Amino acid sequence: MPSLPLQSSPGAAPSVPAAPQFTGIFWLAAVAGFSACALAIMWSRWGGTVEDSLAYFNTARYLRGELAFGELRAPFPYRVLMPALAAFLPGDVRNNFAVLNCLAVIGAACAMALAVSRMGMDKRRAVCAGLLLILAVPTFWYAPYLLTDPGSVCARAVFVLGVVSGQPWIAVLAGLLGSAVREENILLLVWLVVVRRVAFLPGLAALAAAVSWMMLVRWYLIAGLPSYTWTPHLQTMVAALADVRSLASIAGALGLVVPLTVLGWRHAPAQLRPLKGLLLLMALPPLYAALCVRVDGRAVWGLYPMLIPFAVSVGLAHRKLAGR
Numbered sequence: 001m002p003s004l005p006l007q008s009s010p011g012a013a014p015s016v017p018a019a020p021q022f023t024g025i026f027w028l029a030a031v032a033g034f035s036a037c038a039l040a041i042m043w044s045r046w047g048g049t050v051e052d053s054l055a056y057f058n059t060a061r062y063l064r065g066e067l068a069f070g071e072l073r074a075p076f077p078y079r080v081l082m083p084a085l086a087a088f089l090p091g092d093v094r095n096n097f098a099v100l101n102c103l104a105v106i107g108a109a110c111a112m113a114l115a116v117s118r119m120g121m122d123k124r125r126a127v128c129a130g131l132l133l134i135l136a137v138p139t140f141w142y143a144p145y146l147l148t149d150p151g152s153v154c155a156r157a158v159f160v161l162g163v164v165s166g167q168p169w170i171a172v173l174a175g176l177l178g179s180a181v182r183e184e185n186i187l188l189l190v191w192l193v194v195v196r197r198v199a200f201l202p203g204l205a206a207l208a209a210a211v212s213w214m215m216l217v218r219w220y221l222i223a224g225l226p227s228y229t230w231t232p233h234l235q236t237m238v239a240a241l242a243d244v245r246s247l248a249s250i251a252g253a254l255g256l257v258v259p260l261t262v263l264g265w266r267h268a269p270a271q272l273r274p275l276k277g278l279l280l281l282m283a284l285p286p287l288y289a290a291l292c293v294r295v296d297g298r299a300v301w302g303l304y305p306m307l308i309p310f311a312v313s314v315g316l317a318h319r320k321l322a323g324r
Contacts, residue, residue, distance in 0.1 A: 022117055022126070030127060034109040037134045038102055038143075045144035047098040052076065053145040056083050060097060060146070063087035074225040080217050081180040082148045097146040104150035105143050109133045111157035112308050118165040119269050125312045132260075132308050133157070137252035138301035149298050151181040156282070156305040159188050163278075164271050164309065168198045172206045179210040184285040186210050191278050232291035239294075246296045253297030257304060260311035268313040279306040 049057045055076035060083035061067040077083075086097035109130035116129040133139070133153075143150050155178030162170030171192060178185030189210055193203035240246060286299035 022123060026123060030113055030130065031106070031110060033127075034113075034130050034134060035106050037131065038105045038109070038139065041134065041140050042098075042102055042105070042144040045140070047094045048145045049094075050145065053147050056148060057094065057097065057146045059083040060087040060093045064093055066093075069224070072222070072225060074228045075183075077222045077225065078214070078217050079148045079182050080222065081177070082151045086146075094146065098144060101143055101145075101147070101150040104154040105134060105139055108150070108154040108157040108305065111154070111161045112305065115157070115161040115164050115309060116312055118161070119271055119309070121269075121312065121316075129308050129312045132257055132311060133304055136257065136301070136304070137249075137255055138297050138304075141249065141252070142298055142301065147298075148181050149301060152178060152185060152302060153304060155181055155185060156188070156302065160275065160305045160309065163197065163274060168192065172198060172202070176206060176210055176213075180213055183214060184282075186214070187281055187285070188278075191281055195274060195277065197274070230289065230292035232288075236292060236294075237290070240290060243294065246294060249297035250295070250300060253300035257307050257311050258300070260314055261307045264310045264313035264316070267316040268310050269316065272309050272313070275306050275309060279303065282306060 055073050056079070058067055058071055058073075059077045059080065062069060062072055062077070063080075063084055064087040082097070082100060085100055086093050089096045089100075112133050113126040113130040116126045117123075138149075155174045159171045159174035159178065162168060162172075162174060172189070175185065175188035175192065178188055186207070189203065189207045192198050193200065193207060197203075198206075282303060286295060286302065289295050289299065
């Protein structure tokens with residue numbers, strides 16, 4: 001499939017260096033290892049439904065014809081892609097949803113490892129990138145539940161892969177799929193257009209397609225739900241500071257990834273430079289959500305695909321990028 005035209009600009013990152021020649025055996029072993037780790041971490045909480053996850057599970061049951069429309073609660077049904085896949089696959093809806101989330105975590109880890117390898121880093125750093133995504137508190141605490149966040153994280157990881165490997169069509173497809181999973185991922189497509197990573201017209205067409213899908217879901221496929229608004233409240237912020245469980249979740253998600261990101265920020269290779277602006281942009285939705293509703297570690301988890309490439313760059317200022 002031909003790549004979309006990559007628009008040049010004065011601030012664009014240098015061309016991507018040749019990727020290390022990792023063998024097929026390495027990648028098979030990496031995928032098998034990531035899969036075993038993800039399954040082991042997620043198994044004890046497989047298919048759980050509490051709070052938000054129950055709303056997504058109900059969406060899947062509605063699409064399967066097992067639940068009345070009146071049981072749905074906005075805005076969760078508008079994030080329809082993952083529940084729809086769980087509903088339309090044969091077998092038990094709960095298990096389908098959990099399997100999809102597990103596959104999304106594995107896919108995100110593989111995309112992170114491949115992105116790091118495409119930046120010219122060695123096998124050890126590539127494996128560490130995948131493991132940083134899997135061996136994390138959010139993977140244990142949230143990924144097994146029937147939530148849409150694993151699919152969103154996977155889409156963002158593939159988006160980052162497309163950006164750092166110089167394949168904008170991969171980033172566009174990931175942005176489109178990510179927007180169907182969670183609405184805030186439309187910012188990925190906005191970023192592509194604004195920073196001219198793709199030519200204006202193809203980027204605008206992708207953005208229009210994402211908006212059209214959201215309107216189709218909101219006004220046709222899932223129409224008639226009571227309206228909802230996210231309005232900032234001072235009381236919400238005060239309550240969040242007193243919510244020990246939520247604060248512990250956020251602290252756990254910050255975990256190892258954020259300190260390593262801080263250490264690796266200055267060591268990161270040049271092709272990671274565009275991700276700094278992307279990271280700041282994608283941090284805006286969870287920051288706004290913190291003013292309106294209760295937030296937890298998922299707010300940090302969604303930033304992992306942008307943080308991990310910096311985290312595995314620790315020490316690169318004193319090393320030569322290795323091919324093996």
